[in-house]
Amino acid sequence: xxxxxxxxxxxxxxxxxxxxxxxxxxxxxxxxxxxxxxxxxxxxxxxxxxxxxxxxxxxxxxxxxxxxxxxxxxxxxxxxxxxxxxxxxxxxxxxxxxxxxxxxxxxxxxxxxxxxxxxxxxxxxxxxxxxxxxxxxxxxxxxxxxxxxxxxxxxxxxxxxxxxxxxxxxxxxxxxxxxxxxxxxxxxxxxxxxxxxxxxxxxxxxxxxxxxxxxxxxxxxxxxxxxxxxxxxxxxxxxxxxxxxxxxxxxxxxxxxxxxxxxxxxxxxxxxxxxxxxxxxxxxxxxxxxxxxxxxxxxxxxxxxxxxxxxxxxxxxxxxxxxxxxxxxxxxxxxxxxxxxxxxxxxxxxxxxxxxxxxxxxxxxxxxxxxxxxxxxxxxxxxxxxxxxxxxxxxxxxxxxxxxxxxxxxxxxxxxxxxxxxxxxxxxxxxxxxxxxxxxxxxxxxxxxxxxxxxxxxxxxxxxxxxxxxxxxxxxxxxxxxxxxxxxxxxxxxxxxxxxxxxxxxxxxxxxxxxxxxxxxxxxxxxxxxxxxxxxxxxxxxxxxxxxxxxxxxxxxxxxxxxxxxxxxxxxxxxxxxxxxxxxxxxxxxxxxxxxxxxxxxxxxxxx
Amino acid sequence: xxxxxxxxxxxxxxxxxxxxxxxxxxxxxxxxxxxxxxxxxxxxxxxxxxxxxxxxxxxxxxxxxxxxxxxxxxxxxxxxxxxxxxxxxxxxxxxxxxxxxxxxxxxxxxxxxxxxxxxxxxxxxxxxxxxxxxxxxxxxxxxxxxxxxxxxxxxxxxxxxxxxxxxxxxxxxxxxxxxxxxxxxxxxxxxxxxxxxxxxxxxxxxxxxxxxxxxxxxxxxxxxxxxxxxxxxxxxxxxxxxxxxxxxxxxxxxxxxxxxxxxxxxxxxxxxxxx
Numbered sequence: 030x031x032x033x034x035x036x037x038x039x040x041x042x043x044x045x046x047x048x049x050x051x052x053x054x055x056x057x058x059x060x061x062x063x064x065x066x067x068x069x070x071x072x073x074x075x076x077x078x079x080x081x082x083x084x085x086x087x088x089x090x091x092x093x094x095x096x097x098x099x100x101x102x103x104x105x106x107x108x109x110x111x112x113x114x115x116x117x118x119x120x121x122x123x124x125x126x127x128x129x130x131x132x133x134x135x136x137x138x139x140x141x142x143x144x145x146x147x148x149x150x151x152x153x154x155x156x157x158x159x160x161x162x163x164x165x166x167x168x169x170x171x172x173x174x175x176x177x178x179x180x181x182x183x184x185x186x187x188x189x190x191x192x193x194x195x196x197x198x199x200x201x202x203x204x205x206x207x208x209x210x211x212x213x214x215x216x217x218x219x220x221x222x223x224x225x226x227x228x229x230x231x232x233x234x235x236x237x238x239x240x241x242x243x244x245x246x247x248x249x250x251x252x253x254x255x256x257x258x259x260x261x262x263x264x265x266x267x268x269x270x271x272x273x274x275x276x277x278x279x280x281x282x283x284x285x286x287x288x289x290x291x292x293x294x295x296x297x298x299x300x301x302x303x304x305x306x307x308x309x310x311x312x313x314x315x316x317x318x319x320x321x322x323x324x325x326x327x328x329x330x331x332x333x334x335x336x337x338x339x340x341x342x343x344x345x346x347x348x349x350x351x352x353x354x355x356x357x358x359x360x361x362x363x364x365x366x367x368x369x370x371x372x373x374x375x376x377x378x379x380x381x382x383x384x385x386x387x388x389x390x391x392x393x394x395x396x397x398x399x400x401x402x403x404x405x406x407x408x409x410x411x412x413x414x415x416x417x418x419x420x421x422x423x424x425x426x427x428x429x430x431x432x433x434x435x436x437x438x439x440x441x442x443x444x445x446x447x448x449x450x451x452x453x454x455x456x457x458x459x460x461x462x463x464x465x466x467x468x469x470x471x472x473x474x475x476x477x478x479x480x481x482x483x484x485x486x487x488x489x490x491x492x493x494x495x496x497x498x499x500x501x502x503x504x505x506x507x508x509x510x511x512x513x514x515x516x517x518x519x520x521x522x523x524x525x526x527x528x529x530x531x532x533x534x535x536x537x538x539x540x541x542x543x544x545x546x547x548x549x550x551x552x553x554x555x556x557x558x559x560x561x562x563x564x565x566x567x568x569x570x571x572x573x574x575x576x577x578x579x580x581x582x583x584x585x586x587x588x589x590x591x592x593x594x595x596x597x598x599x600x601x602x603x604x605x606x607x608x609x610x611x612x613x614x615x616x617x618x619x620x621x622x623x624x625x626x627x628x629x630x631x632x633x634x635x636x637x
Numbered sequence: 638x639x640x641x642x643x644x645x646x647x648x649x650x651x652x653x654x655x656x657x658x659x660x661x662x663x664x665x666x667x668x669x670x671x672x673x674x675x676x677x678x679x680x681x682x683x684x685x686x687x688x689x690x691x692x693x694x695x696x697x698x699x700x701x702x703x704x705x706x707x708x709x710x711x712x713x714x715x716x717x718x719x720x721x722x723x724x725x726x727x728x729x730x731x732x733x734x735x736x737x738x739x740x741x742x743x744x745x746x747x748x749x750x751x752x753x754x755x756x757x758x759x760x761x762x763x764x765x766x767x768x769x770x771x772x773x774x775x776x777x778x779x780x781x782x783x784x785x786x787x788x789x790x791x792x793x794x795x796x797x798x799x800x801x802x803x804x805x806x807x808x809x810x811x812x813x814x815x816x817x818x819x820x821x822x823x824x825x826x827x828x829x830x831x832x833x834x835x836x837x838x839x840x841x842x843x844x845x846x847x848x849x850x851x852x853x854x855x856x857x858x859x860x861x862x863x864x865x866x867x868x869x870x871x872x873x874x875x876x877x878x879x880x881x882x883x884x885x886x887x888x889x890x891x892x893x894x895x896x897x898x899x900x901x902x903x904x905x906x907x908x909x910x911x912x
Contacts, residue, residue, distance in 0.1 A: 053817060060813065094822075110826035136684045139704075147726065178687070456811050475809040505811040508829045508851040571779035571852050572811070 052198025052432045058476040059429040059446070061456040062438060064114035065092065065376045066203070066261060066426050067220050067299060067368035072119040072183050073207075076372040077127035078146055078158045079388025083374035085117040085190035091375035093200055100388035105375045108382055109454060109509040112425070113433050116203035117187060117374075118220045121234035122165055124206065125183020126174055140173055149389065151396075159330075169236050181231055192226050197434045204228050208244050208260065210235035214328040215269040215335075217241055217262070220299070220368075221248070224257040224439040240278050242287075245294040259442060261366065263299035266307040267328050270339030273361055275348060283352065288360035297442055300342050300449050300627060301367040301424035303377065303386045304329070308593075308627060309343040317519075317532045319595065323421035323451070323622065332412075346630060347521045347528035350587045354523040357637075364445025364487045364629030365591075367424025367452075376425075378452035380622075381562070383422045383602035391417045394606035399615050418618055422602045423451045427626070429458075429485065445487025448592075448628045453510035455626040458503040459486040459592045461633075465499045470574050475501075486591075487629040492636050495584045500631075502535060504594040505572040510624060512569025514538050514597045515550045518577060522588035535577045538570035538597075545580070555597035557621045562600035562608060569597040584635060591630035595623045671709045673702055681705070739893050740886045748881060756881045757870050763880070765867050769818040770836060771860040775807035775844075776814075779853035788847045788854055795844045795856075803844070803858065810852070818863060828852070837862075 054060065068088045069076045080100040087097045094111035096104045119125075129135050130143045137143065142164050145157040165172050184206075191202040203222050210217040219241060221232065233247040241260075248258050265272035277287055300307050305325025314320040326335050338344065342365065349361030369376030370386060377383045385391035395402035398414025427448040430441040441447060448457045458476070462483020469475050479501055484490050490498055506513050516536040522529055534543040537550030544551070555568035573594070598621040600608075607614040614620055681701050685693040693701075721727050757764070775791060777784040791806055804814060812827060825833045832850035839845050839859045846856035870877070 056813060058813070061811070110822065149725075458811065471808055473805050473807065473809055473814070503809075503811060505852065508827060573780075 052434060054198060055432040057431060058480070059431055059441075060433075062113035062201075062428045062430055062433055063425050063450075063454050064112045064116075064201070064428070064438075065368050065371070065378075066114075066116045066118065066205070066222060066366065067207070067263065067302060067370045068092075068115060068117050068374060068376065069119055069207075069370070069372040070117055070374045071128055072125045072187065073372060074120060074123040074127050074161055075158060076119075076388060078154050078161070079372060079390055080147075080149060080154070081372055081374065081388040085119075085187055085374075086194065088117050088374040089115060089190065089194035089200075089202060093194075097375055099373055099384055099392055101392040103384075103392075105373065105377075105382075105384055107375070108379055109507070111200070114201035114203065114426075114428075114438055116205040116220070116222055117190065118205040118207045118222075119183075119187065120209045121206040121221075121232035122209055122236050123161070123174060124180050124232070124234075125186065126176065126179055127161075128183075129176065129179040135179075137173070137176060137179070142174060151390065154390065165236060172236075175236060177231070184228075184231055188226055188228060195226075195435070198432060201433050201435055201438055203435065203439075206232040206234075208233065208235055208241070210239040210241060210244075211329065212239050212271075214331050214333070215271050216264040216267045216329060217271060218264060219244065219260040219262045219295070221258060221260045222439075222442075225435060227256050228258075229256065242278055242290070245290050248294050249290075257439070258294075259297065259439075260295050261297045261299050261368075262295060263302055263368070263370065264304055264307065264329075265298070265340045265342065265345075266305045266310075266325060267335045268340050269328060269333075270336035273339045273341075273345035273348065275339075283356075283358075283360055285356070285358035288352070288358040291360050292362055296363055296445055297366050297447060297629075298342060298363045299368050299424075299426075300365045301421075301451050302370040303420045303423060304370060305419065305421065306423060306451065307341050309341045310337050312337050313341055313344050314530060314532075317530075319532075319593075319623065319625075322625065323419075323423065325416075325419045325421075327416065343519065343521065343530060346589050346591075347530060350521060350523050350589055350632070351528045354587050359632075362632065364442070364447045365449040365627050366426035366428075366442075366447050367449035368426055369424065377422055377602075378425055380422045380452065380600060380602045380624075381605050383605065385417060385420060387417075391420075394610055397606075399603040399606040399618070400610040400612055418603055418615060421451070421622075425450045425452060425454065427454075427456065445629045446485050447487065448626055450626040451622075451624045453507035453596065453624050453626075455507055455510070455513070455594055455596070455624075456505045457486075457592055457594055457626045457628045458501070459628040459631065460484065460501040461488075461490045461498050461590070461631045462501070463493050463496050463498050465501055465576055467576060469501065470576060475503075484631060486631060489632045489634050491634050492584055497578055497582050497584070498633070500535075500577045500579075500590060501575075502577065502592050503572070503574045504592070504626065506570070506596070511564050511597045511599045512538065512555070512566075512571065513573050514553060514555060514569055514595045514623065516573040516575065517593045517595070518579075518590050519593055520579065520581070520588055520590050522581075522583075522586045524583075524586055531581070532593075533577075533579075536573040536575040538573065539568060548580075553597070557598050557600055559600070559604065559608075559620060562605060564597060564599055586633075587635055588633045589630040590633070592626075592628040594626045596625065598623050669713070671706055671713070673705060677705065678702065736890065739890055748878060753874065753877055753881055754870060756884075757873075757877045760877075760880070761867055764873060764876075765865045767820045767822065768865045769820055769863045770824065771817045771819075771863070772836070773803060773815045773858045773860065774810070775803060775846075775856040776810040776852065777847075777854040778808045779851075781808070781853070784854050785847070788856065791856060792844075792846070807856075 070085050070088050071077050071082050083097055091097045092112045092115035094107055096106040099105045127146055130137045131147055142161050145153045148154055165174055188204050191204045195202045204226050205220055205222040208219045208221055229251055233244055251258050277283055306323045309320045311320045328335055345361040349359040353359040369378055372386050372388055385397050391397035394400040397417035399418050427450060428438050428441045429446045430437040460479040460483040464482040469478055502516055504516050515534050518533045518535050520531050533548040534550040539553045541551050553568050555565050557564045601619050601622045603618045604614050604620050682693050777787055821833050829851040835848040841859045841861055844856050844858050847854045848857055
């Protein structure tokens with residue numbers, strides 16, 4: 030193609046792009062869209078064994094506010110109304126294999142692994158689950174379970190369902206799947222999300238390779254063929270420290286090529302979901318009073334406690350800027366989202382309507398161990414009544430994008446203008462800049478000016494001589510959840526050859542202000558009445574908005590800043606379970622939690 | 638007497654009887670015989686080819702045939718021992734199979750456009766879209782102690798200020814200042830029930846308020862309400878067909894169940910507790 034041709038082509042395509050119709054609701058200041066990018070249906074082998082028969086269409090029905098059936102027969106529905114986007118992400122390893130195994134006309138139904146996959150007895154369900162997992166791990170692609178025809182056809186079903194349910198401007202679906210690598214039960218799972226419905230014939234699964242670097246190389250190939258794709262890791266809390274290591278998978282030191290490869294393919298991390306929150310841990314952040322939020326720390330389906338270093342996002346951010354400072358590259362410069370990891374086709378993100386995530390295993394309070402029951406809960410190494418109560422009613426992905434379309438949302442994910450919530454639809458805005466005046470907080474054109482004069486969440490803020498930047502933060506409550514209590518900034522920085530962190534309260538509800546020595550809001554004493562889970566309606570804020578300067582800022586120190594917004598306390602799902610059953614809450618569990626949102630960070634980059 | 642033995646009828650009867658006896662002798666073996674037909678063998682060959690892309694080897698074919706035989710023997714004996722009684726999974730599977738069969742009939746039948754149109758007309762309420770609201774608003778934060786004062790000031794001055802400057806009044810609102818074609822359900826989830834209740838009562842094309850929401854106080858300019866519409870039959874014909882078939886499937890199945898109800902009456906044993 031000659032230069033003239035390329036020139037004409039560029040003109041043509043940019044005119045085309047400009048002429049592309051904007052959907053209803055398009056806003057140049059960007060809107061907040063909420064969604065779930067981690068949903069399993071019957072096409073996932075474990076969901077199927079858990080008696081789940083919901084389809085991808087059911088998942089999209091639930092996401093759009095409809096009612097679908099839980100595996101145990103009761104209806105489930107989002108009380109807070111429809112989501113804006115969803116991705117069905119079934120496990121790629123055995124996609125659609127189990128539904129094929131119950132078809133007597135399919136030769137797969139004769140395999141020994143087919144026994145017991147339809148059982149409604151807990152013991153059989155768990156036995157079948159382990160048998161299938163072992164079978165695939167042992168034989169890899171030679172396993173008769175890896176039937177390529179069935180896999181391809183189930184993948185096509187996934188694509189078709191996404192296409193059928195995609196309504197640009199109203200509801201967005203993404204084609205995706207889960208890459209479920211877990212060497213020795215150490216969680217290295219990632220959800221792979223495609224930008225469009227133009228996707229490869231079959232997803233790259235952990236059967237091909239359990240090394241995420243191989244997944245990234247496969248993703249690079251797809252991108253080179255015009256199919257943009259990104260991967261979102263989750264559950265670093267149970268990766269035994271492998272998710273955010275200071276070396277690569279082979280144990281070799283990290284390089285800038287590794288960092289670029291990783292960041293090009295994994296611009297986001299799912300920091301909260303049903304199987305626990307991975308922001309930080311009290312062991313790693315002893316000075317963060319709110320670090321112990323919905324922790325889950327045993328490797329999946331074992332009773333082995335996961336190592337903490339390398340398993341949490343804040344520490345990864347710290348290691349990231351440390352690497353950048355020492356070596357000039359940052360492999361952990363990702364944005365944040367939340368999602369559910371539901372295996373019921375619908376996410377249980379509301380505390381007062383929680384039904385957990387594993388189909389028939391934990392669908393009732395008795396089965397998940399928050400209410401006493403006669404049935405045995407111990408299976409092999411794990412005691413279900415220890416695991417399930419630790420899980421939480423999280424989370425959702427928040428995205429700031431111009432419109433509700435695949436392209437607009439995906440591009441926002443690429444530039445990390447995203448935030449995570451633990452379930453409620455709290456909206457968070459975060460900007461950094463050098464030219465924000467105090468009046469901007471009341472300026473109706475606040476957001477337009479913020480974009481023009483500063484950078485949004487997910488971006489870098491470059492040093493400007495010795496100037497101190499200011500940060501614009503804005504959070505608004507979810508009408509269907511409780512009021513906001515405080516807004517915080519978590520800062521990490523490098524000094525004296527180490528990384529450090531600190532939590533600053535920057536805005537408080539109820540007319541309170543943070544103490545300028547401790548950087549803490551006084552307690553607003555918002556309470557929850559545990560006899561009926563009602564909360565104080567005159568405590569807390571509808572919105573919190575502030576302009577903040579870092580009192581410890583030093584223009585030559587590399588740093589990251591991200592926002593954490595906390596609601597007033599509200600009942601945890603386990604308390605609701607106990608309340609409904611008329612029993613005392615199970616001991617050892619938090620009675621109330623403070624739901625929250627986390628923004629993606631802004632990185633301050635000093636002059637080198 | 639000898640004449641009798643010479644009649645053709647007798648010989649026909651004797652030969653016929655002989656054939657019946659011989660046939661019965663043959664079938665005595667066949668009662669318990671497992672027959673692997675040419676059709677069965679071809680099926681095994683076809684499935685192998687489809688799964689592996691190659692032709693089956695004679696050894697493998699032999700092994701799979703033996704497996705079939707083994708399974709059928711077990712199956713026959715299991716039936717003879719009545720193992721299918723009281724097995725919940727078999728019961729469930731057979732009930733499901735029968736249900737699918739009764740539903741298959743519906744999917745194959747073609748539906749006339751007349752019938753579809755009739756169904757569409759009968760179910761208009763289902764297809765009507767909800768009313769949508771378009772409005773702009775001026776927001777006064779619930780955090781602002783002087784909100785009500787500001788509201789009155791703005792209300793008083795709205796007549797004299799340039800209407801185009803509404804955007805510069807009030808505080809920034811995180812969901813934006815202009816809402817276009819939002820359903821009342823969406824607005825309820827975003828603003829709360831109280832706001833929507835007040836919104837639907839507003840007269841259009843003027844600034845009215847104050848109206849409360851979960852976020853604070855608003856002055857609202859209702860642009861218009863687009864009432865719910867009924868899409869034309871052509872626009873949603875595919876959806877109507879799907880719904881028609883779903884309903885037909887259900888009524889057919891219920892009729893089928895009713896017939897089964899007549900065929901299989903039920904007795905529920907009462908215990909002392911249930912009385």
